[in-house]
Amino acid sequence: MSDFNDRAGQVRSGEELPMAAIEHFIKQHLPDLQGQAELEQFSGGASNLTYLLRFPDRDLILRRPPFGHKAKSAHDMLREAKIMQALKPVYPYVPTVIAACDDASVMDCDFYVMERIHGIIPRHNLPKGLVLSEAETRALCLSVLDKMIALHQIDYKAAGLESIGKGEGYVQRQMDGWSERYRKAKTDDVGDFEQVMAWLKAKMPARDVATCIIHNDFRFDNVVLNPDDITDVIGVLDWEMATLGDPLMDLGNTLAYWVQADDDAVFQSVRRQPTHLPGMLSRAEVIAYYGEKTGYRVDNFDFYAIFGLFRLAVIVQQIYYRFFHGQTTNPAFANFGKMSLYLEQRCLRLIAGSAL
Incomplete structure (x- = not known):
């Protein structure tokens, strides 16, 4: 098969790293590592920054927080690394963490370094030249969903992961936390989401459906596929927001990114x-498949779907806040304010049509 592996590119201006100090730190943990690294940056991701350290005999990945303002509890690199290390024995799709660093003399923030999993990351479109039949696309879709379901079914107590979250009461905490984050990140050129937040508060389920390990950002562009078998998921990335919580909240968050073929032009x-491809499940089909596989009731899913869109709007707005105030110069964030406005209107349309 052709080389469809995910590729990095030039480092964005203002997001360079102190390579001499980083290389010295890494070689303390990998003393046999030879030579100096070429630094590249992955374009994917609008939150934490991901870099490729290309040594002569080995590729490594470095993750660090964004430059500029960040939410107090967000972008905790040490927590992300610890969760990955704890999950690896029971969920083999987690990359191996090489080392985590909290030494400000190395870099002005915490960061960690992990192995690179070589494979295909399905971003906006599949790599050029990679064409799948409808049957292959459906098999890929189900394989990705099955990895989320497998995560939700891990016995977190047996795995020693009780400390990564607070458990019961997750939905209430999420409502309170994301509402507060939006209000703090609001800029003068976006909506206030007050009507959406009021509806969510009124329709919030009385209890979590279950408590399990949730990824909180489970998307196609956070999985790595085997180049020799496109339906084989060999890695799951970006564990920043993993915690213990309600699995239907995790699914709702995933579906907020699930743009299907019949969605409006703005969402497209x-x-x-690539959830628009022929063979991909629709959002309704994903919900039904998840319910069938897990046994959870999904017949009143509107709350979780609308909350997922609201949460996405808060993430978008937090990033736009940094751009609005000149704390990041990444041009990709310039239109995030318009996206925030759109997501508010999308939530309101779904609320108007909800039977809840």
């Missing part, structure tokens, strides 16, 4: 994964 324009 922000699609970042």
